[in-house]
Amino acid sequence: MEKYKYWVVIILLLSGAVLSFAFTKEKYVGTGFIAKLDLPVVVAKWRGENITEEVNGSIQRSTANFISDMLSYQYTNNEGKKLLFIILDAGNFHHPKGCFTSAGFNIRELDDTEFNVMGRRLQTHTLFTEKGEEKFLSFYWIIIDKNIVHEWIDQKIKQLYFSLFNKKRVGLMVRIDVLTDKDKMKDSMIIAKDFINDMSKTLHQEELDYIFGQR
Amino acid sequence: MVNYVVWSLVIIMYAPLFYQLYLFQWDKIDYTHAYFILPLSLWLVWRKRKDIKELAQQTHPGRHIGSLIILFTGLIMFVFGWKQEYMFISTLSLVPLLFGLVTYLYGRNMLKPLFFPILYLLLLVPVPLGVLDSITLPMRHGTSVVAEKILVLLNYPIKREGLLLTIGYSEIFMGPPCSGFRSLITMFSLMLTYVYIGSGGFSKKIILTSCIAPFALFGNLIRVVSLCLITFYFGEKVGQGFFHNFSGIVIFVITISGLIGVDSFLDRKLQ
Numbered sequence: 001m002e003k004y005k006y007w008v009v010i011i012l013l014l015s016g017a018v019l020s021f022a023f024t025k026e027k028y029v030g031t032g033f034i035a036k037l038d039l040p041v042v043v044a045k046w047r048g049e050n051i052t053e054e055v056n057g058s059i060q061r062s063t064a065n066f067i068s069d070m071l072s073y074q075y076t077n078n079e080g081k082k083l084l085f086i087i088l089d090a091g092n093f094h095h096p097k098g099c100f101t102s103a104g105f106n107i108r109e110l111d112d113t114e115f116n117v118m119g120r121r122l123q124t125h126t127l128f129t130e131k132g133e134e135k136f137l138s139f140y141w142i143i144i145d146k147n148i149v150h151e152w153i154d155q156k157i158k159q160l161y162f163s164l165f166n167k168k169r170v171g172l173m174v175r176i177d178v179l180t181d182k183d184k185m186k187d188s189m190i191i192a193k194d195f196i197n198d199m200s201k202t203l204h205q206e207e208l209d210y211i212f213g214q215r
Numbered sequence: 216m217v218n219y220v221v222w223s224l225v226i227i228m229y230a231p232l233f234y235q236l237y238l239f240q241w242d243k244i245d246y247t248h249a250y251f252i253l254p255l256s257l258w259l260v261w262r263k264r265k266d267i268k269e270l271a272q273q274t275h276p277g278r279h280i281g282s283l284i285i286l287f288t289g290l291i292m293f294v295f296g297w298k299q300e301y302m303f304i305s306t307l308s309l310v311p312l313l314f315g316l317v318t319y320l321y322g323r324n325m326l327k328p329l330f331f332p333i334l335y336l337l338l339l340v341p342v343p344l345g346v347l348d349s350i351t352l353p354m355r356h357g358t359s360v361v362a363e364k365i366l367v368l369l370n371y372p373i374k375r376e377g378l379l380l381t382i383g384y385s386e387i388f389m390g391p392p393c394s395g396f397r398s399l400i401t402m403f404s405l406m407l408t409y410v411y412i413g414s415g416g417f418s419k420k421i422i423l424t425s426c427i428a429p430f431a432l433f434g435n436l437i438r439v440v441s442l443c444l445i446t447f448y449f450g451e452k453v454g455q456g457f458f459h460n461f462s463g464i465v466i467f468v469i470t471i472s473g474l475i476g477v478d479s480f481l482d483r484k485l486q
Contacts, residue, residue, distance in 0.1 A: 005279075005320055006217040009286070012222040016290040020228070021295045095350075105377055131376060 029150075031171045034069040034089045037207060044198040046075040046132040048085075055086065081191050084177040087197070089170070092160060096175065098128065098141050103123075105129040113139055115193055117200045128185065131175075137188040140175040147152065148213045170210055221320070225312070232297065232305050236341065248401035253338045255408055256332045262412075263328035270325045279319050286315025299358050331411055340356045351396045354432075359389045362439045363475045371447060387454070389439070398438075398466040402431040406474055423474060430473040433467030442463065478479045 041048045055072040076082045100107050110126040124139040142149050149155040164199040178194065182189035200208060209215075236249070260267070289312025296305025313333045317325050342350070355378055363375040365380065374381045378389035410423045442462055446454030 003217065006221055008283070009221050009316060009320060010217070012219065012287065012290055013221070013228060016294050017224065017228050019294045021231070023298075 003164075005018050013137075017066050022096055032069075033172070033210060034071050034087060037071060037087070038075055039071065041073075042200045043075065043195075045078045046195060046198060048073040048075045049085075055084075075195065077191070077194075081178055081190060083195055084175075085195070086175045086177075088173045088175075090173065096125075096138065096173075100127065100129045100138075105131045105134075110137075113189060113192075113207070115139075117196055118208060118215075120208075120212050120215050122196075122212050124150065125150075128180070135180050135182070136177045137180040137185055137192070138175060138177045140173060142171075142173050143211065143213055144171045146170075146209045146214045171212065174211055221316070225316070228293065229309065231418055232293075232302070236302065236306065236339070246341055247397065248404045249339050249341075252336065252404060255404075256335045258485050259332040259335065259408070259411070260329065263332075266328045267325070270328070273322065280413060282315050282319035282323075284315070285311050286319055289313070289315055302341050303343050309339070325359070335407065338400070338407075341382040349431060349478065354396055355389045355439050358439055361436055362443060365436075366443055371443075373443065380443060380472075382443050385444055385446045385451045385454070387443055387451075388396075388409070392430050398435050398463065398470075399428060399431040402425050402434075402470045409474070413478065414469070415478075415481065423478060426474060427470070431466060433473075434469035437469060438462045438465045439468075 003192050015141070039048070041050075050072070052070060052072045056070055071087045073085045074082060074185070075079050075085060097107055097109070102122045106129070108128040108130075110128055112127045113124040114123065122141065124141045127136075127138040127140075129138055142155055144158045148157050176192050177189040178191050196212075200212060203211065233253070288307045289310070292308035293305050293312065296308060310333060311481065313329075313336070314326070316330055317333070359375055359378050360381055363373055363380060366373040372383055380387045380389065406427045407424065410420050413420070413423075415423075442454055442458065444460045
């Protein structure tokens with residue numbers, strides 16, 4: 001029996017145990033970004049209503065326990081067009097495709113939509129969701145510390161990077177749902193663009209960077 | 216003596232992880248199979264105790280640098296996974312750590328009796344939420360579509376809206392248990408052991424293993440269809456009460472009897 005091998009293993013295991021258990025762990029607990037966020041109720045021609053509690057209640061019925069905080073506003077413009085603006089703060093995100101499907105929606109993935117937000121190029125995932133008479137065009141993007149992470153793998157790599165260096169990050173998923181119809185999708189896209197344009201003008205620079213990404 | 220120190224250290228390192236898995240994962244619907252993975256793996260090792268004892272007494276000269284690298288990789292995975300709370304990575308680390316440890320200390324021959332029991336521990340690894348979603352959602356959707364088609368063929372008044380089935384005046388939502396993933400992973404874990412300890416050559420074992428998924432999925436489909444029928448005839452209370460919990464047995468019966476049937480068929484054919 002080669003005894004030295006055992007000692008090599010013992011030293012390795014002991015080092016592993018010390019590194020694992022002797023130091024404290026960093027946890028994602030949310031950054032309080034949403035609590036500090038001051039979303040305006042009136043945005044140009046849009047009038048909003050905070051429906052966070054209502055949406056939060058419906059989300060908690062599913063298994064979305066990964067969400068630290070959320071904010072949800074329903075905005076109506078002066079023509080009566082409605083949209084839902086949701087911001088989630090979380091260390092990890094489900095694909096909205098999954099949430100919609102499990103809620104009984106049929107979904108169709110559309111080409112990404114590009115928005116211009118005060119000189120920023122914002123590329124969002126776009127879904128057409130349908131359940132009976134309810135039809136939405138949903139635009140969503142994930143943004144970690146002011147950087148848009150478009151692909152799932154990109155999101156995972158960023159999360160890994162931040163967890164490695166224990167940076168206190170702001171991980172958000174932003175979603176805009178506009179009521180639509182199959183033949184009125186272009187109109188709904190214009191409504192979303194219009195809303196983003198109006199909303200971006202009312203936010204502070206820092207909020208803009210966290211929600212729509214850095215220029 | 217030093218041998219015991221090594222294995223005690225492994226136990227000390229992984230005990231907190233297993234405690235965490237027990238706290239956070241084992242009550243989750245897609246992880247209930249994990250209760251019996253470690254005991255079964257240990258039992259499989261215990262079965263081979265004579266071979267292991269003999270192999271352990273042999274000397275294994277050589278550098279085994281590859282084994283040390285595998286062991287080191289497993290250790291790094293554990294430390295990283297534990298520190299960053301990636302249970303997926305820290306649990307997965309058990310496999311390279313044990314492979315590295317066994318081959319480094321006792322030589323590659325030791326892998327012969329231990330290869331399967333160590334690899335079997337992969338089933339302990341909790342599937343990440345994102346991956347689980349992308350597996351179970353299509354499964355739930357597929358099950359609801361096929362169940363609807365079967366019941367339409369049988370002339371039942373059924374309508375499907377996403378994952379919501381409406382039969383008569385009752386609604387059945389295809390929740391996570393209806394995906395079939397739980398039964399698939401549970402049956403897969405159990406039947407792998409059955410196939411491993413069973414008689415027969417490699418090809419027979421491959422055939423049997425590849426039959427596990429179709430039988431488990433078929434069992435789940437029968438379960439969902441019978442749940443719909445029970446709900447239709449006796450109401451939601453009966454369908455989603457006792458029968459809902461009891462119906463899991465249907466999958467077990469179908470999968471186990473199906474595999475035993477294929478096993479004896481293959482035995483007759485190969486004789």
